[in-house]
Amino acid sequence: MNHVNKLRVVKGYRPFDRRITFMTWHPKKPTVLAVGSKGGDIIFWDYNEPKHEHMINGQGPGGSIQAMKFDVVDPSKIYTASITGLVCKQDFYGRNTQVFLETDNKDHWYTSLDVSFTGKVMLAGDNKGYVRILSVDGEQISQIRLHKQKVTHAEFNPREPWLISTASIDHTVKLWDIRNVKPKPEALHILNHNKPVNSAYFSLAHGNRLLTTDQHSELRIYEGPLWNHARTIAHPHRQFQHLTPIKAYWHPLEDIVIAGRYPDPNFPGYTTAELRTIDFFDADTGKILTQIIPHFKNGIISLNRFDAIGNVMVSGMGWDILVWKPFYPDGQDEKEDDEPTKFKEAETPEHFIKKKRGGGKTKKID
């Protein structure tokens, strides 16, 4: 089966002066990922290295990276959508920028992005409820209002690239047939939620399930081909302005749901001992499989992404990138430490703890 319950943080890295807002793996290099920040910075990092090789500098406040997608045809380039109002494609140095969309209005920006390389089409959702459809070379095909409020997420089904999902603050997730785009399109399915929705991801293994994360306490699973509501998983992950929105995501090989927990005193069953874990659920049953937590630091973990083979997982925990690997103990005891840490360059928790043990002050965490 899987080894999700054997995961352990082997590295932490803090490359930015702001929160992490997005993470995605390189399509060809299995140890490389792109990470974006609240300030618009993007790094390309091989997690076997202590530091990133390239960083694209953002504008600081108001630059937040909302979505990124590597160009599969030329993986030295990446598409980005940000609060600056731009959708563009750049190389690792931030050069050779191709601008696809630009709002020129500080109150109007792009929130989501996906590219279908088989269909040669790209999608970008904005904060007003519109979705734009473009050819991969940037020719605009249409601009349609699919939601009443901000579109938080838009993506192509990996198996059927004509099928797209969109999620919105307007409490809905909608499924659309992109072949049938009219000025006033009708959704194939409207999936109503109780709260605003952060994301609606098709399952990575087969593409026949849809996983939604709302802004309060529901994870939902819908199943194709009719996209019936299969089940709801109660899970605390409420929205907060200064927290990167929590988005549950899929394991790449099995239908396992991965979600960061933000304990909520108002959530049924809450206890003061509840931790800011990463929770894993079986999508078939909705049952919790396991919970993991970094043993040396305690922050809310908004984003989690396994690599393509389901071996290494990276997490976005505030300003920190965590790298998790399966660990099979060979007898020695695990060291524990509550000391918060700061990563200037990637280091192992053990390395950090060793340094701290040499006479650092101790700080109590209530």
Next chain:
DNA sequence: AGTGTATGTTCCC
């Protein structure tokens, strides 16, 4: 320790 910074959502007129 105490304050300032950060572009998220709701509710009200």
Next chain:
DNA sequence: TGGGAACCCTACAC
């Protein structure tokens, strides 16, 4: 349909 205050209550720098 838009502007502004209230509210959600993290986590950093100085």
